Amino acid sequence: MDPLARRPAGIVLDTAALLAYASGDLKVGEIVALLADRGESVVIPAACLATAYRDVDEEGSGLLDLIASLEHAIVAPLTRGHCAVAGGWSRILGLDTAHAAIEAASNPVTPLMTEHRSLVIRFLPKAWPIVDV
């Protein structure tokens, strides 16, 4: 097995974080680069990536292509086993942020980068590490 595929999860990026990155936000960029230095992965929930693609222009789309192709990026699929929970959580969070919260919860205790702190902690433990976008 590729040792790089065994990297621990370093952060989960939700749609807002991806959109910030796609607009050139350096804070997201520095975190993404730092996690590569540390041998950790950047988890990108597929529902968030798809939603971000919906909302960007051509240049932003190119940057999303780039982040998803980085060696330490993992685009996480929404699996059958998570569909029931995702559906329930999405009533409050929307499907994309629900997927991001599920990915964070599936890799305890991985920080989640989001702009929906107050909503997300209705489902994750209140002390969950969150990086505000």
Add this chain to the structure above:
Amino acid sequence: MTRKIAISVPDDVAARLEREPNVSAFVAESVRIRMAAESVRETMAAAGFELTPQGRARAAAELDALHAGVTPQLRREAAELKARLRRGQAG
């Protein structure tokens, strides 16, 4: 394909390597992570991200502070939530 090379390392590094059952694999994986990180930084720089040591330090400080705040209680709550997720019961 592999190549045999001889290297010199500081005492503390040598002491760490002595704890590894497979030093070659350990060194190769460590170097690959470094190579991947260099590739990531080069790719992001080419895309227009002006990454700096100061920005790296800020990112590290923020993430380190978050990790330092992870308590045993939070780990227990996270493990319980993960178990409920596996059962599809985290409503």
